[in-house]
Amino acid sequence: MLHALQVFTTVIVGVMVGVEFCVAVFVNAIMNALPGDNGQLGRSHGGRLLGAVMPFWYFTSLGLAAIxxxxxxxxxxxxxVVTAVGLLVVSVLMSVLVLVPINNRGKTWTPENRPSDWEQQTRRWDRYHYLRVxxxxxxxxxxxGALV
Structure with missing residues (x-):
């Protein structure tokens, strides 16, 4: 049973890392290259979609690793494992304190209502996201390392 928990936890965290890495390296680059307002609209949609899923994923990962x-x-x-738990706590704190507030604003933006500093806020989110990744x-x- 313990081995199943270890493998399951590693897979859940690994897939989460893959998604977040993909967002940081590929998805945001694609969004930034889209013409006109399409990139900002895509980021808003991504913020709504991933913003709904990722909190559960982060807390589940943290909970499984803590167990x-x-x-x-x-x-x-x-x-x-304790070190991994500590890093997952840091990632959750970064998310809640820095990334989620920016995302909550950004997911409501349209070309008509976005603030004048939306690009700076987006770049700030990106920088913190790289660190979180x-x-x-x-x-x-x-x-x-603990599994092997």
Whole structure:
């Protein structure tokens, strides 16, 4: 049962990392290259779609990793899992304190109602998102290290 939890947690976190990496490296680049207002409209739609799913994914990942840490406390590799949990906590805090507020504004923007600094806010979100991706990649790496 414990091994199933470990594999399931690693897969859930790994897929989350893949989605967030894809957004950071590919989706945002595609949106930025679209003509006219299409990129901003695409980002707004993405903010609504992923903004509805990602909170559950982040908290589920954190919860599963925390259960793994408690279940293996003191065993070989448990320090790696605890470190991963710490990084997932950092990613959730970054999300709640910095990224979600920007996303909540951005997902309502249209070409008619967006603020004059919308591009600066978008670039700020992107910078913090890159940092968050680095944090969750680290968490994933620690979980894989603990698994093997």
């Amino acid at each position: 793994w840490a408690v279940a293996t406390w003191g065993e070989q590799g448990s320090a790696l 680095a944090v969750i990649v680290g968490a994933f790496a620690f979980l894989v």
